[in-house]
């Protein structure tokens with residue numbers, strides 16, 4: 001059986017560093033979409049509540065419902081509700097969807113300041129505000145998203161400037177009381193003096209922020225994946241391990257098979273080419289639920305830093321983490 005362990009001390013330490021930047025725990029909206037980046041939605045919600053986080057961001061209504069009792073504020077990024085909910089705010093990603101939201105829904109309007117993925121065009125702000133009013137929706141905030149906050153380019157500044165124009169415009173149209181937010185993890189760490197109403201923080205809280213535009217060395221990954229042993233055998237020089245016999249023993253040694261594989265969400269491309277943090281060498285192909293290592297331990301740590309796996313697999317830690325299947329047993333330390 002493979003198992004995910006979350007380190008609460010490291011999580012709280014990451015949140016301390018983040019709260020130091022936002023200047024208040026209350027300004028952290030913890031992003032829990034996609035099973036809390038693979039960490040486990042309820043488990044992370046529970047730890048976050050214990051720390052004193054009051055706000056969360058998710059993708060769907062069903063995710064929001066699962067964690068409803070842990071937070072006083074939940075923002076749903078991409079869903080349309082059947083009926084309004086006291087705790088839950090919904091994102092308006094497009095003018096055309098405004099008429100699909102039931103009257104009385106709390107909403108936040110996303111504005112496209114450069115990313116060109118979701119959100120209304122800045123030019124359409126007045127029209128969108130009118131349509132929201134006509135539909136009887138309760139607008140609480142306007143927000144935007146950065147496209148390259150993790151790279152040291154001028155785009156971060158360009159988007160901030162465009163967003164401040166949006167604020168001025170909304171105020172001039174009589175919207176005095178709205179909240180505004182734009183920062184994700186990488187963006188927050190670029191501020192010298194953070195002054196927005198809230199920051200939407202995902203990857204930094206999980207300790208895997210990688211940004212060339214700021215320093216954040218003290219953040220630490222909180223998730224480790226481990227696996228327990230199925231069996232051990234003694235192999236002789238030249239014997240081959242696993243599907244296709246792709247690894248041949250160079251000397252006789254004890255080899256163990258662990259209950260872990262690509263069905264857990266680990267990438268098969270690292271077959272024959274992976275060594276665990278404790279030096280146990282993977283032999284042969286990663287199978288669906290079985291992988292063999294040159295060791296005998298009852299339980300081995302597969303990884304405890306998704307950034308390292310991501311580098312080896314030429315992807316980003318977000319993909320490594322969110323790929324971990326919901327069925328894996330999870331607990332916190």
Ligand SMILES: *Cc1c(COP(=O)(O)O)cnc(C)c1O
Pocket residue numbers: 031033077145183184185186200201202203204
């Ligand atoms: C996922 C997401 C975030 C969190 O981004 P991180 O880089 O993980 O901090 C923030 N805002 C929006 C709109 C998102 O979709």
